[in-house]
Amino acid sequence: IGADLIGDVAIGGDPIGPAGRQFMIPTRFAYAAPSSLDDTVELLARDPAGSCLLGGGTWVVPDLNGGVVRPRQVIDLRHAGLGEIRVEGESVLVGSMATYGQLVASSAVTEHAPLLALMAAGITGGAQITGQGTVGGSAVAARPQSDIPATLVALRAHAILDGAEG
Numbered sequence: 001i002g003a004d005l006i007g008d009v010a011i012g013g014d015p016i017g018p019a020g021r022q023f024m025i026p027t028r029f030a031y032a033a034p035s036s037l038d039d040t041v042e043l044l045a046r047d048p049a050g051s052c053l054l055g056g057g058t059w060v061v062p063d064l065n066g067g068v069v070r071p072r073q074v075i076d077l078r079h080a081g082l083g084e085i086r087v088e089g090e091s092v093l094v095g096s097m098a099t100y101g102q103l104v105a106s107s108a109v110t111e112h113a114p115l116l117a118l119m120a121a122g123i124t125g126g127a128q129i130t131g132q133g134t135v136g137g138s139a140v141a142a143r144p145q146s147d148i149p150a151t152l153v154a155l156r157a158h159a160i161l162d163g164a165e166g
Contacts, residue, residue, distance in 0.1 A: 025064045033076040037162060040080045045164035047073055054078075055097055055137035058129060082136070087112060096136025100129065119151040 029052075034040040044051050050072035054060050063069045083097035085106045092112045094103070103109050103120035110117045123130055138148035139159070 025061075026067050027064065027070045029071050030073045031076065032073065033079050035079050035081075037080055037082065040075060040077065041162055041164055043073070043075050051075055055134040056099060056132035057137075058125075058133045059137055059141040059143065077136075083134075085109060092116075094135055096134060096139075098135050099131055100133050100135075101127075101131050103135070104130070113155060115155055116151055119147045123147070 032043050034043055040053075044053070052060060052064070052069055052071035052074050054074050054076045055078075060069070060074075064071075064074075077097055080097070082095040083099070083102065084093070084095045085098050085102060085108055086093050087108045092108050094109070094116070098106075100120040100123045103116055106117070109120075120130075123133065125133070135148055138146045139152060142149050
């Protein structure tokens, strides 16, 4: 698999680590950073119930910190090639890892899906959120305070999913 695998290093575990150091994330887990969609699917298929996908981290990291989610494996999507934005025929294809900032900067989005560009431009939270928050992460988190799900519904967007069974 084309992934950087780091065993269950001291990212978590006992919340009080060596020398009394307190860990930010209280759960111990394996970490992987696959380099392609196929590698991501393969890693996820190994332990679907115990895996957590990490995109921009604006939803997942606070949940990890608070112990809301306790995965056995965190799969980091930043290097999997899922952030592309392009026009294909009559559609604008937006990768799940595209950030709000990329939506605002994209002429394809501005020209073909101006509502999506308008929504992205109105995101608050500064550069940290606009530079990290992803379309896919916000869509799948489906939090009521997120504007992405309603915008995608208004645009009659379609999600293209991939998995171990196709």
